[in-house]
Amino acid sequence: MRFEKGRLSIACVCMVLGFMLAIQFRTTQDIKDNKPLQRVEVLTERIQKLESENQSLQDELNDIRNSSGEEHSQKMAQDIVLLSGRTAVEGPGIVITIDDSSQKSTAGEDMNLYLVHDEDLLKVINELRAAGAEAISINGQRLTATSEIRCAGPTVSVNNVRSAPPFEIRAIGSIHDLENAINMRGGVADTLKVWGINMTLQSSNNVWIPAYKNPISYKYATKSAKQEEGK
Amino acid sequence: MILAICGLALGGALGFLVPWSIPVAYSKLFSIALLASLDSVFGGLRAAGEGNFDDKIFISGFFSNALLAAFLVYVGDHLGIDLYYVALLALGFRIFNNLGRIRQYLLKKH
Known part of the structure; x- marks a missing residue:
């Protein structure tokens, strides 16, 4: 070479x-x-x-540690008021409207599949809570820690108040998170769409949610000093 | 020839001694550059065998091929085209081609 x-x-x-x-x-x-x-x-x-x-x-x-006892209890009282739903609240969030399907059920098919049920509402509420919704209402009824969502004949009962479709669900929280929670692939919106149930989602920077109006009375539960069970 | 092998050994030793290593993000670019360099070296050996070896072409080809290969893969990464495999295939093909020519030359000579 x-x-x-x-x-x-x-x-x-x-x-x-x-x-x-x-x-x-x-x-x-x-x-x-x-x-x-x-x-x-x-x-x-x-x-x-x-x-x-x-x-x-x-x-x-x-x-x-830094705040005085009074300040702290005031802050706590504020949190509790927000948590309990005793005041109306407003903030960014979404408004979901759900109505019965406009499709006609074909002969021999269960027409219940084309109606909005308490279970559908529960699924939507569950998703909203998982996505960090801070306040939720259904047709003007504020959801609290003791609210029920229950089938009552052709209507749905929330806070012992019955309402018929269309249902308007308002939720305050991160608009982005809430929308994604509802619209995710294979999520609630997809499932309901199969049956033609009408669901619209609007986001707004100022959603108003009413207060819980019924009286609160605790007959059975009392405050306990125990921090852990059995101590 | 001896000088080239000495250079290779010296470079290898140097590479083992220095504490740097290629960041994972660039390891793909570096490996394709290395393959292009190998291709250039085999091309040079073939040219030497055929008697038309030119050191200017060899050296410029060595560096420009390596840089171009790395650059292509980099651009491809950003455009969403995986040019890595394309370069791998093309360079690998060329290396084997050159190897075949070198072997033919050696067999003919003896």
Whole structure:
């Protein structure tokens, strides 16, 4: 072979090649030794989430320590009022309207499939709660911790008030999360669409939800000082 | 020839000694660049065998092929076209082709 001219430059090129080969070999070795990258990413995300959660709990703890007892109880009272539904609330959220199917049931088919049931409403409510809805109402009835959603003949009873379709469900929370929860593939909206049940979803920056109007009375449950069972 | 092998050994040793390694995100680009370099080297060997070896063509081809291959794969990644496999196939094909020509030349010579 004739390599008379430019031997040195060829040697240089060969050196570069050898260098690249060695680096690549080492990199491949490193990748094999490491834990799968995806796993690392998942764990990193989890750590970051936990850290931020930890931080917010720490902040809350500091707030409670710093604030006087009265301030703290005031804050707590505010939270309880919001949670119990004793006040009307407003904020960003969505309004869902659900009505019976406009399709006619064919002969021999159960026409119940084309109607809106309490179960359908429960499914929607469940999705909304899972997506972080802070306040929900059905046809003007605020849902509280003790509200029922129950079949009552051709109507649905909420807070012992009956209403017929169309049902209007209002929810306050992150518009993005709520919409996605309802519209996700294979989710509630998809299932109801199969039967032609009419469902419309509107998002609004100012959804108003009424207060829970019935009196609250606790006859059986009393406050307990025990923090854990059996102590 | 001896000088080339010495260079290869020296480069290899250097590569093992330096503490860097390629970040995972770029390992794909680097491997395709390496394959292009290998292709250039085999092409150079073939040219030497056929007696029309030119060191300028060889050296410029070595670097430009490696850079172009890496660049193509990079652009393909951003355009959603997986050019990695295309380059892999094309370069692999060329390497085997060159190898065949080198073998033919060696057999004819002896």
